[in-house]
Amino acid sequence: MKAAKDRQASYANKRRRPLEFQAGDLVFLKVSPFRSVMRFGHKGKLAPRYVGPYEIVERIGPLAYRLLLPPELSSIHDVFHVFMLRKYETDPSHVLRITRLS
Template sequence: MKRRPLEFEIGEKAYVKVSPMKGVIRFGKNGKFNPRYLRKYISNPSHVLEIEPLVVEGNLNKELKYEEVPIRIVDTKKQVLRQRTIPYVKVQWSNHSEREATWELEEKMRKQYRYLFEEKIDSSFEDETLNKEGGM
């Protein structure tokens, strides 16, 4: 199949068709731009999208990111190694369900998020006092 040579004037727009390379790209091999993928493009106003203002919902910052904050401790466990024991806590994070809770080092969580353990201490203290008084 023969193709005629393409010529463009300064200021003209062209549509470039790029297809992915087949196979595995080996070290040192670069893809090449071939002018046969160029076609003359006539501008069409229907191809232009109007920009609408973005409405941000939730607690996102200016970069459209949100900080994941732990909500509560779901479970605890101690991993026993040969010479030491490592305490872990299972943490439920904001914007995630309980099924997506993750195991984190207890020491790290105590340093960064003290309030999680303060609530747990208070509730266990109440349980102990109820047990002593015969409430349960």
């Protein structure tokens, strides 16, 4: 059992990467697509997986970060887990305009 557990852990750990951001970094925020729900101008599977970029204001703990969200997203809590964030690489085509969250 121990050998099987170690083997599975080694497979899983190959894909893991430590994520760490600093205050002032730009990141994308992961949003969950829902069926038949209009989000960010698209419906269902065509809705974007990530929105942003947003600036990190502060690091709350080892895995939590506070983001500077626009007024359109004021109904969402501004602290997110590190796995909901993706590093922003400069590219003008990544920027999505948010009209409303409904």
